[in-house]
Amino acid sequence: MCRRFGLLLILGVLASPLFGQDTLISRLRIRADSLLRTWQQAVAIANLADSLERERATIGRDTIAVGALRIITNASPLPVRQAAALAWPAIDSLYGSAAADLAERPYFIRAVDPDSNARRAVLHVGLEVPWDLDLRSTTTLLLTTVPIAPPDRALATWLTGVLRPSIHPREDLGGVYLEFVTAPSQAARGCFMGDIASCIDALGLGDTNHQLERWYPSAPERRAVVTGSFADFFDHGGSAPALRECVAGRDASCTALLRSLPADVLPKPLSDAARVSLVRDALRLGGQDAYRRLLRDPEAAIADRLAEAAGVSVDSLVAGWRNAALAARPAPVELPWWAIGVALGWVTVFAGCGLSSSRWRL
Amino acid sequence: MVMYKALLYTQWKWARLIILLGTLAGFSLPLLSLQGAARADRGALQAQDLLRAVQSWGTLYPLLAAALGLLVAIATWTADHRGRHVHALTLPLPRWRYVLLRFAAGMTLLAVPIAAVSVGALLAAFTATIPSGLQAYPLALSLRFALAVLVAYAVFFAISAGTARTAGIILAVVAALVVVQVVASIANLQLDLIGTSQVVLLHGLGPLAVFTSRWMLVDV
Numbered sequence: 031m032c033r034r035f036g037l038l039l040i041l042g043v044l045a046s047p048l049f050g051q052d053t054l055i056s057r058l059r060i061r062a063d064s065l066l067r068t069w070q071q072a073v074a075i076a077n078l079a080d081s082l083e084r085e086r087a088t089i090g091r092d093t094i095a096v097g098a099l100r101i102i103t104n105a106s107p108l109p110v111r112q113a114a115a116l117a118w119p120a121i122d123s124l125y126g127s128a129a130a131d132l133a134e135r136p137y138f139i140r141a142v143d144p145d146s147n148a149r150r151a152v153l154h155v156g157l158e159v160p161w162d163l164d165l166r167s168t169t170t171l172l173l174t175t176v177p178i179a180p181p182d183r184a185l186a187t188w189l190t191g192v193l194r195p196s197i198h199p200r201e202d203l204g205g206v207y208l209e210f211v212t213a214p215s216q217a218a219r220g221c222f223m224g225d226i227a228s229c230i231d232a233l234g235l236g237d238t239n240h241q242l243e244r245w246y247p248s249a250p251e252r253r254a255v256v257t258g259s260f261a262d263f264f265d266h267g268g269s270a271p272a273l274r275e276c277v278a279g280r281d282a283s284c285t286a287l288l289r290s291l292p293a294d295v296l297p298k299p300l301s302d303a304a305r306v307s308l309v310r311d312a313l314r315l316g317g318q319d320a321y322r323r324l325l326r327d328p329e330a331a332i333a334d335r336l337a338e339a340a341g342v343s344v345d346s347l348v349a350g351w352r353n354a355a356l357a358a359r360p361a362p363v364e365l366p367w368w369a370i371g372v373a374l375g376w377v378t379v380f381a382g383c384g385l386s387s388s389r390w391r392l
Numbered sequence: 393m394v395m396y397k398a399l400l401y402t403q404w405k406w407a408r409l410i411i412l413l414g415t416l417a418g419f420s421l422p423l424l425s426l427q428g429a430a431r432a433d434r435g436a437l438q439a440q441d442l443l444r445a446v447q448s449w450g451t452l453y454p455l456l457a458a459a460l461g462l463l464v465a466i467a468t469w470t471a472d473h474r475g476r477h478v479h480a481l482t483l484p485l486p487r488w489r490y491v492l493l494r495f496a497a498g499m500t501l502l503a504v505p506i507a508a509v510s511v512g513a514l515l516a517a518f519t520a521t522i523p524s525g526l527q528a529y530p531l532a533l534s535l536r537f538a539l540a541v542l543v544a545y546a547v548f549f550a551i552s553a554g555t556a557r558t559a560g561i562i563l564a565v566v567a568a569l570v571v572v573q574v575v576a577s578i579a580n581l582q583l584d585l586i587g588t589s590q591v592v593l594l595h596g597l598g599p600l601a602v603f604t605s606r607w608m609l610v611d612v
Binding site for chain 1: 439440443488491492495523524525526527529532535536539540542543546547549550552553554597599601602611612
């Protein structure tokens with residue numbers, strides 16, 4: 031009897047933390063619910079404030095409509111309409127049918143006197159632009175601030191940002207060529223040499239397991255990544271000895287240091303600009319509905335989404351993109367003929383100065 | 393022609409050390425810039441390393457060109473200035489012809505280091521292992537070097553050939569520019585004379601534009 035009582039007592043003592051834990055979980059849940067309610071209220075208030083601010087920003091303004099673009103702006107010499115006319119074809123060709131949604135998402139542009147120090151009401155929406163901006167700069171401004179809805183999280187993470195129309199498409203691809211040639215990664219190098227699987231790896235479109243080994247397969251590459259991008263970061267506390275070993279040539283230390291980083295921190299062999307140019311290629315190939323197809327299934331793999339948008343296999347898409355980048359090779363450093371003429375002209379001028387001195391230097 | 397040969401010989405005697413050192417430096421520069429950068433064991437890193445090395449060494453070409461132009465131009469006139477032009481005045485030549493012969497003799501001497509840079513660049517380009525995607529530009533580099541040397545030589549030759557008054561005027565103009573810029577900065581005026589002069593001299597059609605831009609023996 032006494033033994034049974036003792037056993038029950040021990041069980042009761044052992045179970046008491048579980049009861050306590052249950053209470054703790056309930057308390058935390060109540061706090062989480064309270065936080066959620068507060069957050070929802072904050073979002074509602076922010077939306078209301080945003081709506082009121084937009085309402086305030088539109089008072090006394092004109093709406094300029096070019097294609098599906100809507101620009102709410104004040105009367106000024108700023109060439110908004112002409113810039114919109116130049117920007118619209120680029121926006122339309124990138125987003126296709128999705129560009130029609132821009133009619134619901136206007137630009138707010140307040141043109142201001144660049145020479146005035148007069149105090150003006152502060153607006154928290156849209157852009158404040160000096161009205162002496164020229165047509166080219168205004169067009170660039172419209173292209174770089176297209177108010178398109180942001181893409182889903184997966185695409186935005188892969189792109190590291192928002193997709194915008196290209197202002198200098200040829201230069202963008204020229205930049206990709208430079209990355210092919212100079213990126214310190216075997217994947218980028220393989221892509222340049224024509225291996226499409228390497229291109230897919232370098233763009234982060236393939237299997238993301240063992241990404242470190244796929245992107246930087248050799249020991250010198252891994253050491254270059256550590257010493258080039260993370261030397262300061264690792265030169266503190268517990269990682270400092272490993273950094274010193276890595277710099278001294280111990281590959282295991284370099285690999286361990288790089289593995290300790292979060293997956294998305296590892297430097298990409300090909301930059302975000304390369305990824306953006308690939309998406310632009312996919313949208314160009316895919317026609318009017320390509321952007322909508324790209325956004326249709328946020329759960330799908332990025333490679334599949336790009337293939338769906340482009341209407342071709344991902345291999346064909348990447349091969350075409352690579353060929354376009356190779357064709358956009360930057361101009362070599364050769365001296366232009368006119369520069370040769372200019373230099374020889376100056377030699378003649380200075381020699382003439384020497385000859386024309388009429389006096390001996392006495 | 394006899395007069396030209398005589399002047400060339402005297403100028404060679406005065407400037408031979410400069411020419412020999414310039415030739416040696418000009419020949420070595422391209423070879424050093426490609427030395428060891430393109431090693432097979434560097435894998436994907438070799439292109440980046442090579443470009444970095446070539447870019448670093450590339451800053452020395454315009455310096456060498458300017459130094460050669462300056463030193464040869466000074467050497468051309470030093471003996472005349474020291475002898476107060478007595479020898480030149482005894483020659484049966486008008487001044488313009490004498491100056492032209494001196495200028496031509498100096499240019500002829502400068503052809504040696506220019507040729508050395510060309511030979512060095514061609515040799516370096518043919519012997520180095522250049523990663524695919526990159527290309528060597530030995531002729532473009534040699535041409536740029538030749539033009540830079542000639543421009544530098546012409547500028548300093550004109551200054552050396554002038555009178556002390558001319559040199560004083562040039563220095564006074566430069567000093568005036570600096571003084572006006574300093575005063576404008578103190579008075580908080582939007583005046584950038586130094587920046588504007590820099591643009592005029594170093595860009596587009598400017599006389600020193602050939603010195604700027606990239607001096608790359610190897611590039612994409």
